[in-house]
Amino acid sequence: MLEQLLDKRLIFVTGKGGVGKSTVTAGLAHALARSKRRTLVLETDTFSAMEDLFDYSSPGLEPISINEYLYASNLSSEECFIATLRRFVPSERIARAIIKNRIARVFFRAAPSVNEVTILDQVRVFFEKTDDDGEPFYDHILVDLPASGHAVTFLNVPATMHGMMRGIGPIATMSGQVAELISDPATTAIIAVCLPEEMPVNETIELADNIDETLGRPLDLAIANMVHQAPLDAKNRPLFEEIHQQIREDYPGVESLFFDEEDERAESTAIARLIEGNALALGWADRDREYLELLYDRLSAPIVEVPIVYESSGTDVVDKLSRIFIGDSSDAASLTA
Amino acid sequence: MNSPPDQISADVIRNVLDDGRLVVCVGPGGVGKTTTAAALGLRAAMAGRRAIVLTIDPARRLANSLGLQSLTNDPQQIDLATAATGEEATRYLTSTSPPGEHGDEDQDDADGKAEGSQQQDGELWAMMLDSEQTFDDLIDQYAPDKGALESARENNIYRLLSSALYGMQEYMALDKLHDLYTGGYFDLVVLDTPPTKNALEFLETPSRAATFFDERIIKWFLPDHSAGFFSRVFNPGSVVLKLVSKVLGESFVEDLVEFFDTFHYLQEALQQRGEMIEFILRDRQTHFFVITSADPRRMKEAYFFHEKLGALEQKADIFIINRVIPMFAAHDLAQLEDEDLDGMLEEHGLEDPDQARSIRKHLETHYARLAKLALRDRKAISSLATRVGDESIRLVPLLGEDVHNLSHLLKLSDFLTPLKD
Numbered sequence: 001m002l003e004q005l006l007d008k009r010l011i012f013v014t015g016k017g018g019v020g021k022s023t024v025t026a027g028l029a030h031a032l033a034r035s036k037r038r039t040l041v042l043e044t045d046t047f048s049a050m051e052d053l054f055d056y057s058s059p060g061l062e063p064i065s066i067n068e069y070l071y072a073s074n075l076s077s078e079e080c081f082i083a084t085l086r087r088f089v090p091s092e093r094i095a096r097a098i099i100k101n102r103i104a105r106v107f108f109r110a111a112p113s114v115n116e117v118t119i120l121d122q123v124r125v126f127f128e129k130t131d132d133d134g135e136p137f138y139d140h141i142l143v144d145l146p147a148s149g150h151a152v153t154f155l156n157v158p159a160t161m162h163g164m165m166r167g168i169g170p171i172a173t174m175s176g177q178v179a180e181l182i183s184d185p186a187t188t189a190i191i192a193v194c195l196p197e198e199m200p201v202n203e204t205i206e207l208a209d210n211i212d213e214t215l216g217r218p219l220d221l222a223i224a225n226m227v228h229q230a231p232l233d234a235k236n237r238p239l240f241e242e243i244h245q246q247i248r249e250d251y252p253g254v255e256s257l258f259f260d261e262e263d264e265r266a267e268s269t270a271i272a273r274l275i276e277g278n279a280l281a282l283g284w285a286d287r288d289r290e291y292l293e294l295l296y297d298r299l300s301a302p303i304v305e306v307p308i309v310y311e312s313s314g315t316d317v318v319d320k321l322s323r324i325f326i327g328d329s330s331d332a333a334s335l336t337a
Numbered sequence: 338m339n340s341p342p343d344q345i346s347a348d349v350i351r352n353v354l355d356d357g358r359l360v361v362c363v364g365p366g367g368v369g370k371t372t373t374a375a376a377l378g379l380r381a382a383m384a385g386r387r388a389i390v391l392t393i394d395p396a397r398r399l400a401n402s403l404g405l406q407s408l409t410n411d412p413q414q415i416d417l418a419t420a421a422t423g424e425e426a427t428r429y430l431t432s433t434s435p436p437g438e439h440g441d442e443d444q445d446d447a448d449g450k451a452e453g454s455q456q457q458d459g460e461l462w463a464m465m466l467d468s469e470q471t472f473d474d475l476i477d478q479y480a481p482d483k484g485a486l487e488s489a490r491e492n493n494i495y496r497l498l499s500s501a502l503y504g505m506q507e508y509m510a511l512d513k514l515h516d517l518y519t520g521g522y523f524d525l526v527v528l529d530t531p532p533t534k535n536a537l538e539f540l541e542t543p544s545r546a547a548t549f550f551d552e553r554i555i556k557w558f559l560p561d562h563s564a565g566f567f568s569r570v571f572n573p574g575s576v577v578l579k580l581v582s583k584v585l586g587e588s589f590v591e592d593l594v595e596f597f598d599t600f601h602y603l604q605e606a607l608q609q610r611g612e613m614i615e616f617i618l619r620d621r622q623t624h625f626f627v628i629t630s631a632d633p634r635r636m637k638e639a640y641f642f643h644e645k646l647g648a649l650e651q652k653a654d655i656f657i658i659n660r661v662i663p664m665f666a667a668h669d670l671a672q673l674e675d676e677d678l679d680g681m682l683e684e685h686g687l688e689d690p691d692q693a694r695s696i697r698k699h700l701e702t703h704y705a706r707l708a709k710l711a712l713r714d715r716k717a718i719s720s721l722a723t724r725v726g727d728e729s730i731r732l733v734p735l736l737g738e739d740v741h742n743l744s745h746l747l748k749l750s751d752f753l754t755p756l757k758d
């Protein structure tokens with residue numbers, strides 16, 4: 001699945017809270033870096049996920065190198081604001097005056113959209129960074145957007161700003177450039193991560209329309225994450241249902257066995273647990289299929305299914321996902337496009 | 338079951354639902370705040386209280402099952418009889434406002450009702466906030482003249498503010514809360530909150546909004562007609578204003594001037610409401626339930642919420658860990674005899690032993706994976722328990738289906754705190 005991203009230099013990843021945006025972003029970045037593409041991961045989160053997943057601690061705006069091809073930075077709005085101000089204010093003296101002025105700072109912190117513009121401007125700076133030969137320094141920049149239903153509002157802020165300022169002034173010019181970059185489907189990709197659940201699926205469908213309408217460009221890819229695998233082939237399903245039925249009769253109350261925190265397990269119930277547990281898993285897999293079908297039905301963007309992987313740490317999950325993305329997973333569970 | 342800490346956590350929830358006046362459900366995104374809030378409201382109503390759940394952005398099917406077909410700022414009553422029988426609520430009462438919700442100024446009366454709640458039949462009401470509408474409502478409510486909303490809609494800053502100031506929605510939730518809380522009809526308000534990244538951002542919103550309307554800031558932008566030339570030149574604001582124009586451009590500043598000229602009256606309104614809400618949140622009968630999943634990073638956020646509550650001299654009454662992977666355990670597999678399952682399969686007509694073996698292998702492999710997930714959850718939970726104590730933690734398992742009808746909610750509420758019989 002990486003092929004479809006190789007010509008995209010700027011990749012925005014969005015999605016509801018907790019759907020696995022950061023994990024998927026990290027997995028993609030890791031996969032790109034493994035393919036020897038110099039990749040920068042950016043996030044804007046108070047609770048940096050990348051610091052945990054890649055085990056580093058962020059010194060500030062300047063990206064830190066995690067390995068030869070992988071870089072990361074956590075963009076705090078505070079630092080982005082100062083950096084933007086320094087770039088756009090005619091003199092260093094005035095910039096410092098604004099930064100030092102308490103009321104001005106209160107104003108900028110509370111004023112709508114200032115955060116978004118300055119963060120996106122910082123993304124632009126990294127995007128435009130070149131190496132000694134004048135070539136782009138980063139092959140790819142992935143942005144783990146803040147979790148919210150407001151991704152489109154966020155990405156549309158530069159265009160709005162540009163319009164509102166009627167194109168006049170340094171910030172307006174900059175906003176115009178950023179807006180152009182965001183709406184250019186040749187260089188920029190927007191990926192929506194979702195779970196195969198009611199709300200995330202519905203929101204992704206709405207998001208795709210919204211991106212079309214507001215940003216005048218398509219959603220490039222939807223990633224359905226943490227898809228539960230069915231423990232059994234469909235052909236064995238009827239037999240399994242029969243057995244499940246019998247277990248329910250033979251072991252009344254088996255349903256609650258799993259919800260019981262007390263760990264006194266009779267040996268005799270082991271079989272009941274095995275069947276009941278797998279029945280639960282089949283339920284999750286069924287539910288996932290139901291919502292995936294809705295997604296396939298209603299979304300015109302390509303969809304990639306990423307399985308839930310059974311690893312015990314976030315770092316291991318990322319590692320596994322990156323292998324799956326590269327197509328180098330011996331695991332039965334791999335992605336379906 | 339009923340191990341001592343487990344009993345205590347169930348009692349904590351029960352006591353709050355029986356005696357509290359406001360429960361605020363906070364937590365990271367997507368963990369089940371909305372669902373839990375609904376289950377708590379249902380549980381309180383079944384114990385005889387007049388409860389209202391103020392939900393934000395519920396899943397459509399859940400909203401439907403609560404009788405909330407469309408966004409509305411009016412409370413709707415839910416037919417509890419259907420919940421008790423486990424049937425889907427297909428019938429609900431109409432959207433008439435509850436009696437005495439407005440203008441019931443007699444606080445003693447409200448207290449009296451809470452006192453007599455044993456006799457009273459419980460009621461469950463729900464309301465779904467329309468977050469787009471609410472800012473406009475605020476303007477309408479406080480505007481000095483009718484044309485305010487019209488001119489507001491044309492102002493660029495207003496458009497930016499109402500769509501991009503993410504916190505507005507949160508703020509308005511609190512605003513509505515204030516109405517319901519002081520209305521006197523409801524014994525208990527259960528407040529759902531929107532997903533926020535920064536702990537308690539939604540509580541800080543009134544002050545964030547008020548900050549934007551800070552008098553000192555407004556002063557720069559408002560033409561000061563009374564002051565003479567000198568005071569204007571030496572007004573520190575005008576220096577800042579010049580700087581701001583340099584960065585943002587003249588036309589933007591013109592919009593700002595117009596905006597503040599039209600809306601400076603909001604400052605006082607926001608501040609007053611903010612103070613009242615803070616007062617409510619600090620009340621002893623206000624309780625905070627932190628909802629989280631067992632994911633380590635989300636747990637970290639949950640704990641951060643708890644710490645931030647200190648600023649209100651509050652704490653998390655309980656940590657509800659939702660969607661916990663049930664107790665699959667690897668040692669179950671060790672206790673399993675191959676013949677157990679193979680025998681059953683044969684009984685049900687499967688003759689090929691190879692096929693039986695293959696099915697058994699599949700089921701065992703999958704069970705082992707689930708056990709791994711379950712173990713990951715337990716580890717995360719016990720590390721939270723070392724910080725906050727077992728008795729402050731309540732586990733709710735991941736059910737086999739989405740929670741989108743009253744019988745599902747009933748099941749959840751049983752995990753939260755079983756009804757005493």
Ligand SMILES: Nc1ncnc2c1ncn2[C@@H]1O[C@H](COP(=O)(O)OP(=O)(O)OP(=O)(O)O)[C@@H](O)[C@H]1O
Nearest residue numbers: 017018019020021022023147226307308309314632
């Ligand atoms: N494919 C997967 N298989 C198994 N676990 C996964 C998978 N994807 C994500 N996870 C797990 O799900 C949890 C949430 O993931 P993550 O933090 O990346 O979500 P997020 O969308 O970035 O959340 P937030 O909105 O809080 O930023 C983590 O514990 C992560 O390890």
Ligand SMILES: Nc1ncnc2c1ncn2[C@@H]1O[C@H](COP(=O)(O)OP(=O)(O)OP(=O)(O)O)[C@@H](O)[C@H]1O
Nearest residue numbers: 366367368369370371372532660734735736739740
């Ligand atoms: N214990 C549970 N078992 C199974 N599914 C659950 C459980 N609790 C919640 N869900 C499901 O999880 C999804 C998310 O729940 P919900 O909308 O309540 O989360 P939320 O915290 O309010 O999300 P947001 O932060 O986006 O507002 C819903 O589809 C709901 O049905």
Ligand SMILES: [Mg+2]
Nearest residue numbers: 021022023049
């Ligand atoms: Mg994240």
Ligand SMILES: [Mg+2]
Nearest residue numbers: 370371393394
């Ligand atoms: Mg919610």
